[in-house]
Amino acid sequence: MKSERPTESVARIASMNASNDTPRHDPTRKRLLQAALEIFADKGFRDATVREICARAEVDVASVNYHFGSKEALYSEVLGFAYREASERYPYTKAGDKSLPPEVRLRHFIGNLLGRMLDDTYLGRHGKLLARELADPTPTGALDQVIETTMKPHCELLDGIVAELVGPGYSEADMHRLGLSVVGQCLMYYHSRSLIDRVYPEIIATPEDIERTAEHIARFSIAALKHLHLEKPAPHRAG
């Protein structure tokens, strides 16, 4: 038996999205968003409980239903919020600045992306939440919107940089594979952190190590892109 309240809350969320984040003074809601971001990033959607989020936000468990309508709707809201905040903390303006050489732009892109994954301050949670959602999308359907509105433009930005570095003569699919080869090197530092911490803990142990890693990824990628034409595809393999 659903009361009328969730419908009202859902409508409120819809108007929030449509108005592109109208400023609101609503301390409870803000506290919930912040607490949820921390706990969802840490534990994922399934393991995070409404009770734990509300305890951290110091509000009553019914508040999630009142302000957001459901745990899922809260998660969707948090995901969008996370992406917007990560973009502020790690902006892509230099990567998008076409007056800079493509090598420099690529370095900025990689530094930003890796920073989001590995920043252990409170803002690193945004990147972590996104990486987690990519690896195991929640049934909320929130990922589709985030990909369309924000991640896709970043993929296109990277495709442009890659195209300048590698030169002409590659299919569209291969151009995409090139971009993914760059991005994959960064994302694995989140997705395979458990392996890295056990096998090679020294390489991202400190902020300096992280910077060295970003520089290494940039160097590896630039070397690959500039010299790809020298490596011929291998002959087709049987079976």
Place this chain on the structure above:
Amino acid sequence: MKSERPTESVARIASMNASNDTPRHDPTRKRLLQAALEIFADKGFRDATVREICARAEVDVASVNYHFGSKEALYSEVLGFAYREASERYPYTKAGDKSLPPEVRLRHFIGNLLGRMLDDTYLGRHGKLLARELADPTPTGALDQVIETTMKPHCELLDGIVAELVGPGYSEADMHRLGLSVVGQCLMYYHSRSLIDRVYPEIIATPEDIERTAEHIARFSIAALKHLHLEKPAPHRAG
């Protein structure tokens, strides 16, 4: 109030591990392992339920406790089983054959690793389960053993190939970063599958596409490794 049964089951599991997989005719247990592998790979540890696993295996829910002691112990067993089976399906013998050139060996390594991630037949679940565990380790502690006994040797194998291709003059940490740059390109095809399917679905849509992707990763990596010495590290960045 714990009965004596779990202790007995745990001791049985320990002797299984110690004896290096003594052959056993135990249809219920086998059916549970197989069903659990499928469902754990698909849904992860938390979302998979004992009831669903038992339904698929067509056994009673108490069987998990009887044969394995707990859901966690079942998962640990499945993880080890998954890794052993994946190694049979995608062996690393050619990648480890030092009579072959390092380029060829790297191609085999990458083809194996990517195949595990993207094989949609029943055997692909092994790689998927491992990738999932890497991204979000379960509280079972099972990952430590799998990493020590099997994944670490594969990392070392790759480190050897990389060393031959890149030549001397790099620190140990940088050698590790190089290996990870290769592995990361493969792993992202699992971990970021949700993004790829939405943004660039065409690049791993068919088995032929997957092969092209493996070839691309090999080519990118070989180009990078062979020409890394031509790319100087960028100057230190402020802030």
Place this chain on the structure above:
DNA sequence: GGTCAATTCAAACGTATGTTTGAATCGAAG
């Protein structure tokens, strides 16, 4: 056939969790 250990079974148990409910409280406006 009887005995005994192993195995299976359905029901029960104890705990967890998202959601709902109706009352109480709060804050703004008249």
Place this chain on the structure above:
DNA sequence: CTTCGATTCAAACATACGTTTGAATTGACC
């Protein structure tokens, strides 16, 4: 001060889920 909508609250609800329990069944051995 009263009214009214918004918000918060604690308790309850309905469902889910890993685990336990004691009885029933099975299979091997004598």
